[in-house]
Amino acid sequence: MSETLVNGKKTTTELEKVVIRFAGDSGDGMQLTGSQFSFTSALWGNDLATFPDFPAEIRAPQGTVEGVSGFQVQIGKIDIYTPGDQADVLVAMNPAALKSNLQFARKGGNVIVDLDAFVDRNIEKAGFASNPLEDGTLADYNVVEAPISSLTKTALEGLQLDNKSIMRSKNMFALGMMYWLFDRSLKETEKYIDSKFKKTPALAEGNKRALNAGFHYAETIEALPSMYKIPPAIIEKGVYRHISGNTATAWGLMAAAERARKKLFLGSYPITPASDILHELSRHKNLGVITMQAEDEIAAVCSAIGASYAGQLGVTTSSGPGIALKGEAIGLAIMAEIPLVVVDVQRGGPSTGLPTKTEQADINIAVFGRNSESPAVVLAASTPANCFEFAYMAAKIAMEHMTPVILLTDGYLANGSEPWKFPKTADMPPINLEEAKKSNGVYYPYERDTEKLARGWAVPGTPGFEHRIGGLEKQEKTGNVSYDPTNHEKMVRTRAEKVERVANYIPDLEVQGNGDGKLLVVGWGGTFGGLRTAVTELQHANKKVDFVHFNYINPLPKNTKAIFEKYNKIVVCELNMGQFASLLRSKFPGMNILSYSKIQGQPFLVTELKEVFIEHLKD
Amino acid sequence: MEALADIPKAYTKKDFESDQLVRWCPGCGDYSILSAMTNALPQLGIPRENFVFVSGIGCAARFPYYMNTYGFHTIHGRGPAVATGVKLANPKLSVWEVQGDGDALAIGGNHFIHALRRNIDINILLFNNEIYGLTKGQYSPTSPTGLVTKSTPYGSVERPFHAAELVIGAQGTFYARTIDTNPKLMTEIFVHAAKHIGTSLVEVLQNCVIFNDDAHAGVTAKQNRDDFQLHVKHGQPLLFGKDNKKGIRLNGLKLEVVTLSENGITEKDILVHDANNEDPALHLMLARMAPPHFPMALGVIREVRAKTYDEAIAEEREKITENAKYHSVDDLLKSGETWEIK
Numbered sequence A: 001m002s003e004t005l006v007n008g009k010k011t012t013t014e015l016e017k018v019v020i021r022f023a024g025d026s027g028d029g030m031q032l033t034g035s036q037f038s039f040t041s042a043l044w045g046n047d048l049a050t051f052p053d054f055p056a057e058i059r060a061p062q063g064t065v066e067g068v069s070g071f072q073v074q075i076g077k078i079d080i081y082t083p084g085d086q087a088d089v090l091v092a093m094n095p096a097a098l099k100s101n102l103q104f105a106r107k108g109g110n111v112i113v114d115l116d117a118f119v120d121r122n123i124e125k126a127g128f129a130s131n132p133l134e135d136g137t138l139a140d141y142n143v144v145e146a147p148i149s150s151l152t153k154t155a156l157e158g159l160q161l162d163n164k165s166i167m168r169s170k171n172m173f174a175l176g177m178m179y180w181l182f183d184r185s186l187k188e189t190e191k192y193i194d195s196k197f198k199k200t201p202a203l204a205e206g207n208k209r210a211l212n213a214g215f216h217y218a219e220t221i222e223a224l225p226s227m228y229k230i231p232p233a234i235i236e237k238g239v240y241r242h243i244s245g246n247t248a249t250a251w252g253l254m255a256a257a258e259r260a261r262k263k264l265f266l267g268s269y270p271i272t273p274a275s276d277i278l279h280e281l282s283r284h285k286n287l288g289v290i291t292m293q294a295e296d297e298i299a300a301v302c303s304a305i306g307a308s309y310a311g312q313l314g315v316t317t318s319s320g321p322g323i324a325l326k327g328e329a330i331g332l333a334i335m336a337e338i339p340l341v342v343v344d345v346q347r348g349g350p351s352t353g354l355p356t357k358t359e360q361a362d363i364n365i366a367v368f369g370r371n372s373e374s375p376a377v378v379l380a381a382s383t384p385a386n387c388f389e390f391a392y393m394a395a396k397i398a399m400e401h402m403t404p405v406i407l408l409t410d411g412y413l414a415n416g417s418e419p420w421k422f423p424k425t426a427d428m429p430p431i432n433l434e435e436a437k438k439s440n441g442v443y444y445p446y447e448r449d450t451e452k453l454a455r456g457w458a459v460p461g462t463p464g465f466e467h468r469i470g471g472l473e474k475q476e477k478t479g480n481v482s483y484d485p486t487n488h489e490k491m492v493r494t495r496a497e498k499v500e501r502v503a504n505y506i507p508d509l510e511v512q513g514n515g516d517g518k519l520l521v522v523g524w525g526g527t528f529g530g531l532r533t534a535v536t537e538l539q540h541a542n543k544k545v546d547f548v549h550f551n552y553i554n555p556l557p558k559n560t561k562a563i564f565e566k567y568n569k570i571v572v573c574e575l576n577m578g579q580f581a582s583l584l585r586s587k588f589p590g591m592n593i594l595s596y597s598k599i600q601g602q603p604f605l606v607t608e609l610k611e612v613f614i615e616h617l618k619d
Numbered sequence B: 001m002e003a004l005a006d007i008p009k010a011y012t013k014k015d016f017e018s019d020q021l022v023r024w025c026p027g028c029g030d031y032s033i034l035s036a037m038t039n040a041l042p043q044l045g046i047p048r049e050n051f052v053f054v055s056g057i058g059c060a061a062r063f064p065y066y067m068n069t070y071g072f073h074t075i076h077g078r079g080p081a082v083a084t085g086v087k088l089a090n091p092k093l094s095v096w097e098v099q100g101d102g103d104a105l106a107i108g109g110n111h112f113i114h115a116l117r118r119n120i121d122i123n124i125l126l127f128n129n130e131i132y133g134l135t136k137g138q139y140s141p142t143s144p145t146g147l148v149t150k151s152t153p154y155g156s157v158e159r160p161f162h163a164a165e166l167v168i169g170a171q172g173t174f175y176a177r178t179i180d181t182n183p184k185l186m187t188e189i190f191v192h193a194a195k196h197i198g199t200s201l202v203e204v205l206q207n208c209v210i211f212n213d214d215a216h217a218g219v220t221a222k223q224n225r226d227d228f229q230l231h232v233k234h235g236q237p238l239l240f241g242k243d244n245k246k247g248i249r250l251n252g253l254k255l256e257v258v259t260l261s262e263n264g265i266t267e268k269d270i271l272v273h274d275a276n277n278e279d280p281a282l283h284l285m286l287a288r289m290a291p292p293h294f295p296m297a298l299g300v301i302r303e304v305r306a307k308t309y310d311e312a313i314a315e316e317r318e319k320i321t322e323n324a325k326y327h328s329v330d331d332l333l334k335s336g337e338t339w340e341i342k
Helices: A030-044 A095-104 A120-125 A148-155 A163-168 A170-181 A187-196 A201-220 A245-259 A275-282 A297-309 A320-336 A363-368 A387-401 A411-415 A485-505 A525-540 A560-564 A579-587 A606-618 B030-044 B060-066 B079-089 B101-107 B109-118 B163-169 B183-195 B222-228 B281-288 B309-323 B329-334
Strands: A003-006 A010-014 A017-025 A047-053 A068-076 A087-092 A105-114 A142-146 A226-229 A238-244 A264-268 A289-293 A313-318 A340-346 A377-380 A404-410 A417-421 A468-470 A519-524 A545-550 A552-554 A569-574 A593-597 B051-055 B070-073 B094-100 B123-128 B174-179 B200-205 B229-232 B246-251 B254-259 B296-303 B338-341
Touching: A017 A030, A017 A095, A017 A170, A030 A047, A030 A068, A030 A170, A030 A187, A030 A238, A030 A417, A047 A411, A068 A095, A087 A095, A087 A170, A095 A105, A095 A120, A105 A170, A148 A163, A148 A170, A148 A201, A163 A170, A163 A201, A170 A187, A170 A201, A170 A226, A187 A201, A238 A245, A245 A264, A245 A275, A245 A313, A245 A340, A245 A387, A245 A404, A245 A411, A245 B329, A264 A275, A264 A297, A264 B079, A275 A289, A289 A297, A289 B079, A297 A313, A297 A320, A297 A340, A297 B079, A297 B109, A313 A320, A313 A387, A320 A340, A320 A363, A320 A404, A320 A468, A340 A387, A340 A411, A363 A377, A363 A404, A363 A552, A363 A579, A377 A387, A387 A404, A387 A485, A404 A411, A404 A525, A411 A525, A468 B060, A519 A525, A519 A579, A519 A606, A525 A545, A525 A569, A525 A606, A560 A579, A569 A579, A569 A606, A579 A593, A593 A606, B030 B060, B030 B123, B030 B183, B051 B060, B051 B079, B060 B070, B060 B094, B060 B123, B079 B094, B079 B101, B079 B109, B079 B309, B094 B101, B101 B109, B101 B123, B101 B163, B109 B163, B123 B183, B163 B174, B163 B200, B163 B281, B163 B296, B174 B183, B174 B281, B183 B200, B183 B296, B222 B229, B254 B281, B281 B296
Parallel strands: A010 A226, A017 A087, A087 A105, A105 A142, A264 A289, A264 A313, A313 A340, A340 A404, A377 A404, A468 B070, A519 A545, A519 A569, A569 A593, B051 B070, B051 B094, B094 B123, B123 B200, B174 B200, B229 B296
Antiparallel strands: A003 A010, A017 A068, A047 A068, A047 A417, A238 A417, A238 B338, A377 A552, B174 B296, B246 B254
16 A cells, blocks of 8 residues: 655555445436446446445435445456445445445444535434434444535536436446546546436536536545545457346357347247346347247246247246245246246245345255255356356257246346456357258157257257157157156156266366365355455465355266365354255265355455354364 | 148048047046037038147147147247247147146236237137036136135135136136036037137137036026027027027117017017127126026127238238338448448
């Protein structure tokens, strides 16, 4: 860290990374403010990760804690894998935002409030007994009381704008302050404002004035003691863009369909936090995407199954409650052995649970959640950007192996975003689809490829391949209905074996660490960032801890057992009550597999993980 | 794969019969429906490989196994949803969906009405025997109040659905009714339904010989045919009875049965059937007619043209594609804000 004098009074402090949290009313534009800050920082060259934290209600009553929307971003010059544990700077646009977000602020950090919003009525509505700016609530923080509303009003004087539009610009004032504080350029956001308000120049001017006013205000006041400099990260060369998990999922599916020369058919029913995949895919019908907003979750999956049966790539997207409804239909796709991709953007449960909060508790329903012996392939993405890769792989495996594939993401990945060095579709692994064949002039629907055990995919419209399939048990090879006892057992085992053999086509696990640690940390899915950061920090402190992260849940990578055998203690960390740990214990009995779980609708904190691992290293 | 045949060959009934043993109960009405279907398909001039039969669960749902076409026997009630996916994935296919009354109107009621609302170009056959057969005799959503079944030992207390009311309530564009005892009419209606562009709903009054025998005897029995069947034809007066002496007249807002030459009634007083009328009011009144006061209307009761879901989707795609600024996923990845790290 270095300090320099600027203009004789302000200093610049260099930081490796910093966490900023914007919080305000749902209508205050906090998500936009946060994403603009993130985008500008990415252009500056920082690595970053974001985490929007918003309420389930679209517009809960103004000024209440229930209506507070937050956006956290961590930027840094080092590899950033999480949005950060605690905010170094919290921007609270009203008392309710302060009330619900102070818990996320680091003691000793900066808290910037809109002083104008701290009037008695708002303070009371937020549930404070007295004014938190005066009663010592903020004694541990460096508080900047900025009259953001009134200064925005002053800055926008003379423009033909109504009061509502003026007040909506105050988020830009706050953003301007942040740009000064972190030595960022206003240019990109100004460009964004110009394009967003192309048709209403007064609004464009108003937002830009507010942005600049905030910047100059921050420069002028004494309350901000120092500017911070976060130098650019050393990032792999290439062209980058921002991507959220849900967008990456949508694009990965599209890339796979394009590569396989299939239309992508999405049957989906709106559900938080998966709906954005439906929205995104609905925009790209020019690329052969067909989206149907179905009458319910069951019609969504069934229409996708129909589309796959007819020879296209059938996909359905949902979250836990919807996955529960789709179970029977997924079983049909297992029995009929046709490709199907089911995306489960996990959220807090059970039942309606915590719709906008993250959780990893659907691993059991994904692996086991159907009647009878119903094996499906299960994948899990682990960063917002790699939702692209795993959506692509889910589609590839579904089509090449003629099986349903369930892709698990979660609310944290879905809405989180990060810079992404995006690939060319030609760099993705090829999708090899073989045409259905006849034996001695006859097509047998259940004749299998000897390597993968996949059956042929003969599609309606192809002369000479007319055949009937369905949910009743099949006679091997012919696919005719069969109630024969030994045939049933053979078919059950064959379907299981087919899914197991997918392990021959997926990459091995890679251990982060030198392999001689006494403790192996195991994660899967969306907790990757926190786990990796915690383990890396401990490794830098010479602690003997290694890390593996699973993206392939069923089947498991082939080298899993060999890796596990090297450790005396394995701790599986997940945002549920230990579902993956149970699965691993049943696969590898006798190994010392422990569980660390958290079920709060929030991701792991790096600090809590480090404490857990250090505790495990003690004995 | 074999080359596509350019000209559909002349098919016979045999070409559409599969090699599977038909396993409905002896005397089941489904046999005659199957036979009418294999008679109808050769008349359509559609290559056999373009036919797809989809079904849910139930006795009726075994239908696809007995057709030598593409077939998909799916899960209970979900046939229309699967069929919708099939049609959207490949609009050139002739998609048929076969349901029983429990499958279509109980567990699958939602998919049934939404297929009709979307007006996707598929043909739905509803085999209505007013009973659950495959599960061995429970009342169904079309069973009359009072019907004694295994699950209603004291008689059903529920009010039945009438399929036509649901079709019209869901803005259906095609509704026809036929009976399993009239193969000629069935074949005619299947052909008619296939030619309708939009969701065609054909209700077949079908007899379950085991659990609800003679459920439709009031209409189908030999002694009732003349007086209780009215074969409607677009543009024709609604006449029935022996020698076509009876007819349907619109009296105010009600239909009534009148007899020609009685009380000065002439053919001019008889309602002429207009199946193409957008307004479904008369179609609904005709479809609701039932013994003992009215004959049952059979034939194509409603047939109107409206844009289909598949047409709308194709039009939309064409329009979007014309104005598209990107043409591949690679284009899309590069679109919007990007930056380069050098």
